[in-house]
Amino acid sequence: MGLLALFRSKPNSASIAKERLRIIVAQERGGRGGPDYLPLLRRELLQVIHKYVNVDPEAVQINLEREAGHEVLELSVALPEKPGA
Amino acid sequence: MTEIIVVTSGKGGVGKTTTSASMACGLARRGKRVAVIDFDIGLRNLDLIMGCERRVVYDFVNVINGDCTLKQALIKDKRLETLHVLAASQTRDKDALTEEGVRRVLDELTAEQFDYIICDSPAGIEKGAHLAMYFADRAVVVVNPEVSSVRDSDRILGLLASKTHRSANGNGGVKEHLLLTRYNPRRVANGEMMSVGDVKEILGLDVIGVVPESPDVLAASNAGVPVILNEDSDAAAAYGDAVARLLGEELPLRFLEEPKRGFFARMFGG
Numbered sequence: 001m002g003l004l005a006l007f008r009s010k011p012n013s014a015s016i017a018k019e020r021l022r023i024i025v026a027q028e029r030g031g032r033g034g035p036d037y038l039p040l041l042r043r044e045l046l047q048v049i050h051k052y053v054n055v056d057p058e059a060v061q062i063n064l065e066r067e068a069g070h071e072v073l074e075l076s077v078a079l080p081e082k083p084g085a
Numbered sequence: 086m087t088e089i090i091v092v093t094s095g096k097g098g099v100g101k102t103t104t105s106a107s108m109a110c111g112l113a114r115r116g117k118r119v120a121v122i123d124f125d126i127g128l129r130n131l132d133l134i135m136g137c138e139r140r141v142v143y144d145f146v147n148v149i150n151g152d153c154t155l156k157q158a159l160i161k162d163k164r165l166e167t168l169h170v171l172a173a174s175q176t177r178d179k180d181a182l183t184e185e186g187v188r189r190v191l192d193e194l195t196a197e198q199f200d201y202i203i204c205d206s207p208a209g210i211e212k213g214a215h216l217a218m219y220f221a222d223r224a225v226v227v228v229n230p231e232v233s234s235v236r237d238s239d240r241i242l243g244l245l246a247s248k249t250h251r252s253a254n255g256n257g258g259v260k261e262h263l264l265l266t267r268y269n270p271r272r273v274a275n276g277e278m279m280s281v282g283d284v285k286e287i288l289g290l291d292v293i294g295v296v297p298e299s300p301d302v303l304a305a306s307n308a309g310v311p312v313i314l315n316e317d318s319d320a321a322a323a324y325g326d327a328v329a330r331l332l333g334e335e336l337p338l339r340f341l342e343e344p345k346r347g348f349f350a351r352m353f354g355g
Binding site: 015020021025 | 239276280286
């Protein structure tokens with residue numbers, strides 16, 4: 001780090017890395033231990049939804065929640081603001 | 086009692102073999118009987134890092150196939166009397182390792198009263214990596230403070246929790262530890278590299294050691310002398326500490342801050 005660097009403000013890339021990892025790790029842990037068909041189910045559901053609404057693939061979330069005695073499959077679709085956008 | 090420790094990471098090139106070699110030496114230096122096994126079938130490398138590549142006659146797969154006895158295949162280290170190396174085979178046959186074969190070799194080492202068996206895992210999550218972790222009592226997950234390494238480590242933690250003998254049999258699971266390598270305190274201070282605390286927080290695991298980035302690691306592999314044996318090296322001291330923690334000693338982490346530099350060095354770079 002030289003003299004010039006003192007006057008330059010850089011974005012802190014370590015905190016960006018940490019934030020990105022926090023999100024992806026949480027997401028991947030959520031899918032872990034679930035049935036093997038979950039990724040395929042997600043892809044097929046996405047295709048069906050796509051036939052009717054033009055959604056971003058990222059906007060479809062599938063989570064499997066385990067509670068005592070039963071499992072809940074949660075599907076969340078964030079629809080675009082303007083239909084067909 | 087024999088303890089089986091897997092050194093694993095998911096991602097390649099983060100320092101698994103360097104760590105396996107140094108931890109094995111560190112334990113042997115404390116008088117423990119240690120066998121270190123290379124599970125990277127087809128890509129043998131532990132022998133080079135240990136400096137015994139010209140003494141490999143029989144390998145892990147030879148023992149499994151009954152081509153030789155375990156005793157014939159174990160290479161006695163020339164520096165540390167209680168340390169033994171079992172080299173990986175160079176075969177291209179992916180199915181050379183079997184669960185039954187690995188179990189037999191580990192059982193025989195246990196019967197020979199080794200204190201520690203270090204399993205040096207290959208990268209990835211294929212068969213070799215699976216078998217390296219399958220019988221482990223403990224895992225040392227080697228991670229670089231870098232996004233892909235951290236993510237892969239988390240994947241490995243998931244496998245340790247679900248695809249091991251201990252997890253399948255409800256024996257309390259595999260005890261997991263994090264070991265950070267290539268840690269650069271100056272870059273951490275500049276906000277260019279995630280800190281120990283960051284990695285620990287993301288993975289939610291105890292840190293057994295932090296090895297600073299050091300030219301001594303390459304020098305050690307060049308020479309075939311595990312870096313822990315270099316008495317002047319910070320990396321060696323860090324591995325020494327990690328071994329002590331593995332044995333239950335409580336030591337504060339060292340080398341987390343850059344060595345102090347003078348005023349001129351800081352002002353004008355370097």
